[in-house]
Amino acid sequence: MAPYRIRQYEDGDYEAVRTMFGRGIMEHAPAAFIYMLKHPQTQLHFLGLLLVVLAASGSLLVSLLALLLALTGAWFCIWSLWTDYIQQFLHNNLLDIRRTYLEAADSCLWVAEAEGAVVAVLPEFPSERGHTL
Template identity: 45%
Template structure:
């Protein structure tokens, strides 16, 4: 892998950052689809459909075709669900990165550059601590391009946010990840983050048992 460096976000990074974030989120759509297929209620529903069509049509081929059609119809629904997260972010903090992160108090945004291209990113911004009264620093939008994963970049970006939070006197760093982002969960837990809360952001997410997981890391007190 080409040498990489972490630097502060610049205006010319805008399109690359938004594209990197969108690709990273959409890469989780297949994992979410597999997650849904592994749900007991979904498997029982597909099995019931198979036997119901078999009983009514007297053909296991038609029953199998019905199951395949349902499976095919589920994919665009899951894909659209993933895309909604991208759309929400692109019209929120990633709409004006400079204002939200670079000019706001106690906020910052970093990118990782390798070979002249932006290959990773992370942001930090104040938020409310859900576990203890007072503010916390939130680690946001951590994403690494597929071809640059496995080289410690995510860990390095986490460290950047932790140093930033400590330097500004914050007592905790919080973040959100999702049920299907297993690699991210292992990374955060290896850094000392612990799960605080799980919630479903919508009725559909509750139906498919998709949760946003709130992580928290208590920072050492200043002497």
């Protein structure tokens, strides 16, 4: 097991922190897609699409292709939402990490490193008065 060291962010960690954030957030896109598919409203919409296309075309193959196209479009929408969020966060909070996390009052950015590589990131912000978790 590699020895881990937790320390405060340094400017040399900039790219590693940004890359780790993007990859970490994108890991949740497939789970969000599955979560969306489990909703009864979503299932009804896809069933309705299947039945409407089946009634209009009379072909089960065309209906299944339409359903596959709709599922692909839904996946693209989820993926697009996630990548837009990442880009927005990278251009706001993570553009100037030092100003956002280290110079702000009661804020910090911790990184964990193993064998000289950053393996985890933990941002720290003060909770708003009366809004603790």
